[in-house]
Amino acid sequence: MPSTRTRRSSVPALAGSALVCALIAAPVHAQSKAPLTVEELARRLQAIEQRLGTAPAAGEATDANGLADLDQRLRVIERKLDLQAEEAEARVASTPVVSLSAAKGLSVKSPPPGDVELKFRGLAQADGRFYIDDDAFPQNDTFLWRRAQLTIEGSWGPLLAFRLTPELAGDSVTLLDAWADLRFNPAATLRIGKTKAPVGLERLQASNATEAIELGFPSELAPGRDIGVQLQGEVAKGTVSYVAGVYNGTVDGRDAATTNPDNNFEFAGRVFVEPWKNAANALSGLGFGIAGSQGDKEGTGNNFLPRYRTPGQVQFFNYRSAVIADGEQTRWSPQAYYYRNAFGALAEYISSEQQVRLPTTGANAKIENTAWQLLAGYVLTGEDAGYRGVARPNHPFTVGSAGWGAWELVARYGELEIDEDAFPVFADPNAVAQRAKSWGVGVNWYLTGNFKLVANYTQTDFDGGAAAGADREDEKAFFTRAQFSF
Amino acid sequence: MKTLIRNAALGLAMVLATGLAHAKDVQLLNVSYDPTREFYADVNQTFAAQWKQQTGEALTIRASHGGSGKQARAVIDGLEADVVTLALAADIDAIATNGKLLPADWQKRLPHNSAPYTSTIVFLVRKGNPKQIRDWGDLVKPGIGIITPNPKTSGGARWNYLAAWAWASQEYRDGDKVVDYLTRLFKNVPVLDTGARGATTTFVERGIGDVLLAWENEALLTLGDADTREKFEIVVPSLSIKAEPPVAWVDKNVDRHGTRKVAEAYLRFLYTPEGQRLAAKHGYRPAEPDKVPAAELQRFPNVKQVTIDSAFGGWKKAQAEHFADGGFFDKIYRPR
Numbered sequence: 001m002p003s004t005r006t007r008r009s010s011v012p013a014l015a016g017s018a019l020v021c022a023l024i025a026a027p028v029h030a031q032s033k034a035p036l037t038v039e040e041l042a043r044r045l046q047a048i049e050q051r052l053g054t055a056p057a058a059g060e061a062t063d064a065n066g067l068a069d070l071d072q073r074l075r076v077i078e079r080k081l082d083l084q085a086e087e088a089e090a091r092v093a094s095t096p097v098v099s100l101s102a103a104k105g106l107s108v109k110s111p112p113p114g115d116v117e118l119k120f121r122g123l124a125q126a127d128g129r130f131y132i133d134d135d136a137f138p139q140n141d142t143f144l145w146r147r148a149q150l151t152i153e154g155s156w157g158p159l160l161a162f163r164l165t166p167e168l169a170g171d172s173v174t175l176l177d178a179w180a181d182l183r184f185n186p187a188a189t190l191r192i193g194k195t196k197a198p199v200g201l202e203r204l205q206a207s208n209a210t211e212a213i214e215l216g217f218p219s220e221l222a223p224g225r226d227i228g229v230q231l232q233g234e235v236a237k238g239t240v241s242y243v244a245g246v247y248n249g250t251v252d253g254r255d256a257a258t259t260n261p262d263n264n265f266e267f268a269g270r271v272f273v274e275p276w277k278n279a280a281n282a283l284s285g286l287g288f289g290i291a292g293s294q295g296d297k298e299g300t301g302n303n304f305l306p307r308y309r310t311p312g313q314v315q316f317f318n319y320r321s322a323v324i325a326d327g328e329q330t331r332w333s334p335q336a337y338y339y340r341n342a343f344g345a346l347a348e349y350i351s352s353e354q355q356v357r358l359p360t361t362g363a364n365a366k367i368e369n370t371a372w373q374l375l376a377g378y379v380l381t382g383e384d385a386g387y388r389g390v391a392r393p394n395h396p397f398t399v400g401s402a403g404w405g406a407w408e409l410v411a412r413y414g415e416l417e418i419d420e421d422a423f424p425v426f427a428d429p430n431a432v433a434q435r436a437k438s439w440g441v442g443v444n445w446y447l448t449g450n451f452k453l454v455a456n457y458t459q460t461d462f463d464g465g466a467a468a469g470a471d472r473e474d475e476k477a478f479f480t481r482a483q484f485s486f
Numbered sequence: 487m488k489t490l491i492r493n494a495a496l497g498l499a500m501v502l503a504t505g506l507a508h509a510k511d512v513q514l515l516n517v518s519y520d521p522t523r524e525f526y527a528d529v530n531q532t533f534a535a536q537w538k539q540q541t542g543e544a545l546t547i548r549a550s551h552g553g554s555g556k557q558a559r560a561v562i563d564g565l566e567a568d569v570v571t572l573a574l575a576a577d578i579d580a581i582a583t584n585g586k587l588l589p590a591d592w593q594k595r596l597p598h599n600s601a602p603y604t605s606t607i608v609f610l611v612r613k614g615n616p617k618q619i620r621d622w623g624d625l626v627k628p629g630i631g632i633i634t635p636n637p638k639t640s641g642g643a644r645w646n647y648l649a650a651w652a653w654a655s656q657e658y659r660d661g662d663k664v665v666d667y668l669t670r671l672f673k674n675v676p677v678l679d680t681g682a683r684g685a686t687t688t689f690v691e692r693g694i695g696d697v698l699l700a701w702e703n704e705a706l707l708t709l710g711d712a713d714t715r716e717k718f719e720i721v722v723p724s725l726s727i728k729a730e731p732p733v734a735w736v737d738k739n740v741d742r743h744g745t746r747k748v749a750e751a752y753l754r755f756l757y758t759p760e761g762q763r764l765a766a767k768h769g770y771r772p773a774e775p776d777k778v779p780a781a782e783l784q785r786f787p788n789v790k791q792v793t794i795d796s797a798f799g800g801w802k803k804a805q806a807e808h809f810a811d812g813g814f815f816d817k818i819y820r821p822r
Contacts, residue, residue: 072631075694076676083679 038066045073052077102450103392105486107154115158121151123208123485125169131312132476136466139314145169146481147207149176159183176225176255187233197223197250198230198243198270199291201335201348202375208485209389211344211408212311212442213456217371217416220308221331221352223247223268223293224255230268239277244269249295252306252331252352252369261303266295266329285339287387292332297325297354305356308369308416310436310460312477317418317432317465319356326364327355337387344385345376356426367422373414380407383446392449406446410456413439423464433465433472454481512537512748514547517567519554519641519731520681521704525768526571532764533755537748545748553681554641561585561736568740568749571733573641573682574794575599576801576809578734587738601730602756603770606789607649609721610689610698610705617696621723622653626670631695633688635679637808637815641731642682644809646699649727651808652792656725665818672819690714697721701729703769706785728791 097109110116125146131139146169153163165177179193196204200222202215230245249266250256272289297304304325308317333350349372357364377385383406384391395403415437423429440458447453456479465472518526530547537545550557550565554573561567562585572578575593582588593600611619617630625632635643647668654667677694679685682704689698690708698705702720709715733756735749755761762772766782775783798804808814 072676072694075692079677079688079692079694083677083684086680 038070041070042066045070049073049077052080102448102486116154116156118152118154121149121153121486123147123149123151124483125207126482127213128480129313130478130480131314132478134473134475136473137314137475139312149207151177185233186238187235189232191230191232191245194225194227194256195230197226197247197266197268197293198232198245199223199268199293199331199333200350201289201291201333201337201346202373205387206389208483209387211346211375211377211410211444212412212440213454213479213481214311214313214458216311216373216375216412217308217414217436217438218333218348218350218373220253220306220416221350221369221371222253222333223250223266223331224253226250226256226266226268227260228265237278239275240271240273242269242271249297249329251297251303253308254302254306257303262296262298264296264298266293268293272335282340285344285386286336287338288334288336290332290334292330294328294330296327297329298327300324305354306352306369308418308436310475310477311412311414311438311440311458312460312475312479314475314477316436316460316462316472317416317427319422319426320358320428322360323356323358323426325354326357328366329354339384339386342379342382342385343377344387345374346387347374348372356422358425361425363425365421365426367419367426369416369418369422371414371416373412375410375412375414377408377410377444380409381405390444390446393446396449397447405448406444408444408446410442410444411440412442412458413437429464429469430467431465433462435463436460437462450484450486452481452483454483455479456481512543512545512745513743514545514568514745514749514752515550515566516547516569516571516752517550517557517561517565518571519557519573520551520683521642521686521701521707522571522731523549523551523683524707525703525764525770528764528768529756529761532760533752536755536760537751543748547752551683553635553639555639556680561587566739566743567736568743568745569733569735569753571731571753573729573731574644574801575601575730575732576644576805577641578732579801579805581736587736588734589737592734593732596733596753597757598773599730600732600734602733602753602761602773603731603765604773605702605729605731605770606726606791607645607723607729608700608702608705608726608789609723610700610708610718611696611721613717613719615719615721619697619721622650622725623657625650625674625697626667630674630697631676632671632674632697632699633677633679633685633695634675634699635681635685639680640682640685642685642701642704642729643678644804645701645727645729647808647815648794648798648804649723649725650699652727652797653723653725655797665814668814668818678819678821690718701769702771702786706769722787722789724790726789726791727797728793730794 094111096111100106106120108118127146128143130141147167148169149165149167151163151165155161159182161181161183163177163179167174167176175194177195179191179195182190198204200219202210203219203222203224226247226249228245228247230243232243234241245268247266247268248256248260249264270289270291272287274287276283276286300323305319305323307315309315329352331350331352333348335348337346351368351370353366353368355364355366379385379390381394383394390406390408393406397403397405415435417435418427423434438458438460440456442454442456445453458477460475462472516526526549530549534545534547537543554577558572558577558580561570561581570578570581578592582590582592609619619625619630624630634646637643637647650668650671651664654664658664658667677688679688682701685698686700686704686708688694705720708718709720733753735746735753740746740749757774759777762774762777763782765772766778771786772778794801794804806813
């Protein structure tokens, strides 16, 4: 007797039992008209066979032994139901799973083991920017598409993962993320392509998860997206994450050019620790780390020397046009965040030091610019805050019902200071500021898990930056955003 | 720049070392047909122990079983079999032709056309043979319920079909009558399972039908259980067919997995005295019976057998004429 037999599904068994019951328990009205006979049962069984498409061919002989014949025909029906169930099961096992949900967007997953998966994500941010009392440095009030991104990401077998994110919001389409991961194990993944350089804490946050509309001062000194190769992973049960890579190198606060503009590479790395991540205590949401980059830059223009902006997106510092980057650039950034229930806070400091030279005079110096910020938020409606964003609202906004979504208040303070040695040789003190200090408040209304409305007010004051050594006029910016993401 | 290159090389070496650290154990996937479960479970255990002793490598052999045609399709579609041990050469031919995973002349690589064991088709009937089924002609009598799997998905079913065709050809010597015979035979089949093991379940466990057209090894395995022996018996027909289930390593997969050596050794093991003895133990007729004690061969009765080559001109021709879309089987059998 073979030890392994085809597994008998309970569904057909139940169906078979139901058929038996249906045959034996004749309808009341039928019972009242005629006595239960083998012929009557055979007639009803034949009707069921015809409905199931299992009826013997017309004129096909059946056993004259009444009950035995009925028994065989019933067994055949049961077995065919078994086989149909097995076939359906096999079909499910070989059919890709397509899922579409508000929470996770659209995805297509291969049949088991399901290691090929495509996910489609979207992010659209429609902003309004309004400047108040901007008489000395007038800015255009404007509506704009800040981001319009469609991301395709997924895995292609257990080893390979990828992401491709074009940005459609600008005047031309640009490629934001374009990378492939070789996932050797959780402790070692090799990422190749264009991705966020691992330095700025807020810069590394997903664009749909930042608490304020625009990033703070430290992100102006951190590198943006860069092209290269990085090794990354998590160790110690996920409490320590690391990234170390080599990239083309990019100027402070901006994404890398398409190719390496100066034949020099930049190394960058980051170690971030969340010691109590796996515990359930008040410190489980605490994370801190250190990041840095080092490399040479040689050239002049926007691909080599930075231009710094306020959180209101107005440029307040740049080097004189004749200045060139002429050697080593080093960044380092201690950083931390803390999230506990509805409260979240993020703090970071960054220093960016660059060797510069003014060829016309031969003057050269190492200019060290620094920035820091403290950002905190509280979700009034009680949803959990987190580095990956606020959790889905407990009571999404619904017209005509009690749900009002989630509400979060946000406050930020930050400073950016230019090295005094930059003035007046490398930067014009009558045109650019030496220091900017900014505070801001905001409110985030998460109507649903996919849609939020944001309003920010930011005020920035400056040291220097105006004619005759005067301070540049304070910047007062009111920004709004409508964000849809999935 | 030199520092950069040195550091990059070091990093790459670390990454590769991390990846290769998992490559200590050796794994093989044997994709087989339906009734070989017990046989290969035994073979796998014996060979893995032998391989460990010879090489020190821990070998894990995974097995996948199902209708032979379905299994071949799965390999073509990406199931990464290191070796295939299927019911008939046509299925491995399909992997070679449609999947390009092994050379077309794969059958010449191992002795006996790569068939280390053979079997034949017999009848399993209920004890006492109440319907008096003695030969193929009895199968088409009115009221006889025949259990056989679907030739479209099962290798065993194709052997059943061809054995019936061979008998009818000798009996009637008229093509139309042969087709008529097969048509009447399949009219007596109430359920078409996808594989031989499923058909055995239908007949033995579900009590459906009067006769199971079965691999000899499957019939012998069924009667290996004392309780079952009380309920069934084997009828050997006057003519049957020599079924030659072949084996092959899948070149593209073994090269990708780095398992060529162990895959080849695994299949060659089937030809050793130990492999041949295990085949006989599980009801397969050893291709080299002289390697097996005579006592272990006594349970195989003498059966007059045709071969696929002599009666049908080889598998390629038989497949095209009988089982391809629009072939004889499609004309003979109409799903109800």
